[in-house]
Amino acid sequence: MSSGGGDRLGAVTKAQFPLLGRQVHGRPIVYLDSAASSQKPRCVLDAMNSYYETINANVHRGAYEIAAQATEAMEASRAGIARFVNAPSADEIVFTKNVTEAINLVARSWGGANLGPGDAVVITEMEHHANIVPWHIMAAEKGFELRWIGVGADGQLDLANLDQLLDGAKLLGVTAMSNVLGTLNPIRRLADAAHDAGALVLVDAAQYVPHLPTDVQALGADFLGFTGHKMCGPTGIGVLWARAELLEAMPPFLGGGEMILDVRKDGFLPNHIPHKFEAGTPPIAEIVGLGAAVAYLEGLGMDRVREHEVSLTAYALRTLEERYGPDLAVHGPSEPACRGGVLSMSFRDIHPHDLSQVLDDRGVCVRAGHHCAKPLMRHLGVPATARASLYVYNDTSDVDALADALGAAGEFFAR
Amino acid sequence: MAGLEDLYREIILDHYRNPRNRGELEVPPAVQAVGFNPLCGDEVVIYLEVQDGVIVEVSTGGQGCSISQSSASMMSTAVKGRSVAEVRRLVRAFKHMMSIHGTGIGGTGDDLDDDGDSGNGASDVKLGDLEALRGVVKFPVRIKCATLSWNTLVQALDETFA
The missing domain is CATH 3.40.640.10 (Type I PLP-dependent aspartate aminotransferase-like (Major domain))
Structure with a gap:
């Protein structure tokens, strides 16, 4: 499934980031932690x-x-x-x-x-x-x-x-x-x-x-x-x-x-x-x-970067909702146009640290923890979240990989 | 590469889902200690009551991942009813198992015999079910999860004898 114009930017830019060509645990890396630190293009x-x-x-x-x-x-x-x-x-x-x-x-x-x-x-x-x-x-x-x-x-x-x-x-x-x-x-x-x-x-x-x-x-x-x-x-x-x-x-x-x-x-x-x-x-x-x-x-053009991220965030919110419904909560504004591409998730009763461990096993890099925002965590009433964050080099395939890995985590901890 | 099964052993998940000795104790006679993992926000609370050099009651609270919470639960069953001297040896043996190079890292492990069969060190301590946490060493990021409750236990012991 394509998200339109935004997806093309992700596909084009991915090739410009050498690290995104590597594998982890035998799978292509799916880097979804750009809010912590972005990858660097070859030109930098x-x-x-x-x-x-x-x-x-x-x-x-x-x-x-x-x-x-x-x-x-x-x-x-x-x-x-x-x-x-x-x-x-x-x-x-x-x-x-x-x-x-x-x-x-x-x-x-x-x-x-x-x-x-x-x-x-x-x-x-x-x-x-x-x-x-x-x-x-x-x-x-x-x-x-x-x-x-x-x-x-x-x-x-x-x-x-x-x-x-x-x-x-x-x-x-x-x-x-x-x-x-x-x-x-x-x-x-x-x-x-x-x-x-x-x-x-x-x-x-x-x-x-x-x-x-x-x-x-x-x-x-x-x-x-x-x-x-x-x-x-x-x-x-x-x-x-x-x-x-x-x-x-x-x-x-x-x-x-x-x-x-x-x-x-x-x-x-x-x-x-x-x-x-x-x-x-x-x-x-x-x-x-x-x-x-x-x-x-x-x-790239910052207007285009923003457009890409709104489109990909909308795709991610839609995909996660379709796949997991009320089992998965994404904290923050529900409307993609009012937010950035940061998806802090609570998934069933799986602790974010355990969740990110299973995602890592499938090459999916997300951040688990309090994100250096403990007063906000207390307000949300959660000890931590698992956060996936999007950037210029992400595309719908990354979001699909995240959704699949969440399913694997759900199965692993339901055993 | 270490597989997820090395980390999430069945006994660990069992202690996570059904934590033993969960709750609070009255302070005093018990002492309370709180440990934090600043990286992930995990929190462990240990209540400890010592009489005549023996841990007569232990209780745990807090929130965190399966590794930190199951380790706290397993720790509580391992120390209850044992003498403080035995427990300190157990702590050393556990932290020895949790150190990447198989030798003590940091203060509490420095006096450790690390050849594995010495008579008077931590190596003769039976870890029992705690052996299930051995796989955590293959996931270095998670070692702090497993040791959090043990470090907090040491805090509580130090508090008891302060």
Whole structure:
């Protein structure tokens, strides 16, 4: 059964990802864990190899040819990434290790300078631990209040008392797309409400930027973080985008080389943005790789990527419903157009860890666990889920393999 | 390649479906310890009551996969009525079985005789039904599931004698 236009994209792109050609346990791999980490296309691997083979040198230092080329490659990536998310300036793109570090940077630097007793930070019950724990840490240190937007029906945020929660708040931290439910949150509406209340908005876009066309200006965000390895890029590289005036006013995060203009025995002068926040030698090859990943996704077209995933998610929801009915619950919004391709499943009374073990036996890779979202798990009333997540290289054959493997798991544990 | 049958032995599934010694004990006289597997969210609660150096009551609670919950159930039947000294030897023997290289990994296994037939080490301890969990070693990701309740038991023993 074909899902139309979306299936063709999956079939075409699969061949571009070397890892997807391998087998596990004697079967072709069925990779359904892209929400944890995506696979990498050949062009990204080639770009990183080529960097090491032809222009490897430290950046922003040497006057020799290859050092200049390395610097140029890194800054070209920064510019490409800025264009990819429609940032007004490449100076607003700060390279971090991942989105976790991006949020910690904001919590530590902006939060350290701006939050204190009597203040409040509002986050949601569907946040990843990366957008919870940094605020717990800073709240303990600075004495501000942490408030929570709950999750209501159909995996949507409960915004009934939003104005009340935002009253007196200095920051709203919210995920653009839940890594468990797939829920796409109404970022623009939330940002407008937060700004009306005098609060800034930090968007965890780790699950959003890889899957949908992203325009940081249209979203109305003040800070937005994402991570390279979930969007066809390498591990070890992430991005914090923030409005320039905020970055200018924030104190440095990590201190060291690269982030200074001058150092004396009695102090230092920080560098201009974004370098002020990039202490030490950066992961240059990874930055080059992320630049290649962004170019690859632009080549596919993010509108097409989104269309493919909506179509494949609809096929998956339909297939699982037809095959397993009420025995299988997929948490989160029921309407494919309102969600991403993240399918967190509870199947009969089979524990997700046991379920994923049987799926693995058939080459099907899904994530089992709490997905670093324990407050949300408690809300859902489940200890864990088995999560299948879709990306550009998945097609209906992957969904069919998942459905078959679920059947095998059901039989195995019914014996 | 290890097959699923190596992992999911019938006796394991039986303990998972019909857990023994499930419930709570009054604290005190019992002590309570809680263990977490941060990777998957599994949680094991152990209640332990020791009198005159003997474990007179043990009870388990929590939630998790078949391996973590069956291991907790089998552990509870294995330790009930035994002396604390015997139980500590059993813990060492079990963790020895659960270590990938057949030698103790980490603190509790360091004093272990690992040649398998030494007289005074953990190797003379009879594991009985617990042998069914031996297959877990072939699935390294699941070792933490099997050892969770045993580590929590050690916490409860340490709490008892704190």
